[in-house]
Amino acid sequence: MTQPPQPPNEPPQGGFGKPQEPPAGGFGAPTEPPPGGFGAPTPPPEQPGYGYPQQPPGQPQYGYPQQGQPPQQPPGQPGYGHSQQPPTQPTGQPQYGYPQQGQPQYGYPQQPGQPYTQPGQPYTQPGQPYVQPGQGGPGTPGGGKKISTQAQIIIAAVVAVVLIVGGGVYFASGDGDKDDQAKTSDSKDTKKDGQDDKSLGGGKEKPPANTKSKVAFQLPQPKVGDITDVSGSWITDKAYIKTGVNQIVAYEPDTGKQLWTIPLPGQVCAASRHATEDNKTAVVFAASKPTAKEKYVQCTEVGAIDLALGKLLWTKSVTGGNAGDDKAAFREVTLSGTTVAVGGTDGGAAFDLGSGANLWKPEIKADGCYDMGYGGGEGLVAARKCGSYDNPTVIVQNLKPSDGSPISEFKLPAGVEYVSVVSTKPLVVAADVGDTAGDGSSISDFFSIDEKTGKLRAKIPVDGDKYAANCGATEVEQCSKLAVGNDRIYVPTEEHEGTGEDYGQTNEIVSFDLATGKATTDRADAGERYAMYPLRMDGSNIIAYKWPPYDKGGQIVSIDGGTFKETVLMENPGEESVREAETSFSLDGAEVRFANGRMYTSETLISEPSTAGDRKEYLVVGFTTN
Known part of the structure; x- marks a missing residue:
């Protein structure tokens, strides 16, 4: 029977580096056997349903039924947010974001699969006896005798002594390589740049x-x-x-009342995720609406938007690059300072945010290089592709926003066709080297780069079976479920089976040091039946969204960048109708925004309404604590 994959650097109960508590009565005291004595079978839970994992057949995740393991529940699994009496899956083509037939709801109680074993450490099922490696026991392969009570007492005493002497706990990485000992909570590892972990500065978001x-x-x-x-x-x-649709609309944040509308000649094709302090941003849109004769209209228009006044400040287009004498088409737009940068297969261009003046146009040089797109924010970074279609070279350039001249550049390794800019300061990019990610995330490795020299600081491999960050397949600035700050990158682990009695799914947020590329001891647990994903940085803190189980609402939490302590900022209602609305989105295809005690989740792509069932489909769902 195939074992489920190993969660990354799984620590003992209590978190990384926390010394294990001695058994009652002191070290070496006789261990109280479970009811029925050691080796007595543990009664199974009462036929719970499965957890959430949205994994295709043949590729099981944590908690997903393994080959040869019969399902514990008939077809027609509960949808997102359904109660314990789930409705039958509607017939016909499933709607966007709706769980497929036979794929269960996240956080729904499930039958536990076979236990996993950390490399170098035996797995001990709660309430079941310790089993020596290579010997049999409840739920473990192979035969053999269980270890005696006397031996357990001796082993417990030895482990306790090791913990006391070592001042920490040993844990193994998922690939079996030995890591350094996890530091205790008062170690220097929790301090950054020589500062106390309480002096990182925090953020603006406070609990109401x-x-x-x-x-x-x-x-x-x-x-x-x-x-x-x-x-x-x-x-x-x-x-x-x-x-x-062909417009940009402002809504009163707590009621949804329309405040203003900016009509556009065609559909928005791309929008900057960045805005200036005085609420100006940029979009790319089509020059006209589609017609029966011209169903697909190119996205050639670049515009600046005043989000405070509700005005389209200017509209521009340019020629050149792969478009030749025609208008260049763009699929991405970003903002850095007062520079609006746009990119696509026709090449890259830039405009001044205030005046709309053209700063540079798409061009193709003799070496065939062109800008695919840009990453913005504190800096401006170009993703350039050079060479032939069959043998491309991808280069990351840190640019001067005023004229596009390169400050430094870094060449990605062979086997990279596209690159995503995760952060411009510090400079971090993601790529799928040799198409090895294997999970649809477009991330096999992160690259931490010195933006001044272009030298590689660290390469950070991220196993798709362990980590759940996501980037666009061809887009330069479309990564989600991650955050960069404190010279670290914060990523979620994949969902895996929890330790609660209902055997729901859960995950963690962990981090990697951008200077060394090594995993740190940072770890924030989502909690039983929740899954937690970073949204953005708030000063030195991480703002994260906790996707809810089937019977509760989601949460927004702030994670302290120094102590990794979680503070709840928002708890959404648990009523069934509200849960269904909140979880009607796919987090890989939605925008989640949180600020000032308000959270909004919205779609990025919509299509013709489905005729299957009566499930409501939303453009936006918003929550407020105000």
């Missing part, structure tokens, strides 16, 4: 007097006849702004 949220508003998806891009959403002090 009442963290219980209420629904701010729910916007149904507009009816469209084809796949339509609605990417783009922003939060200001006075509004939540979202792209719609």
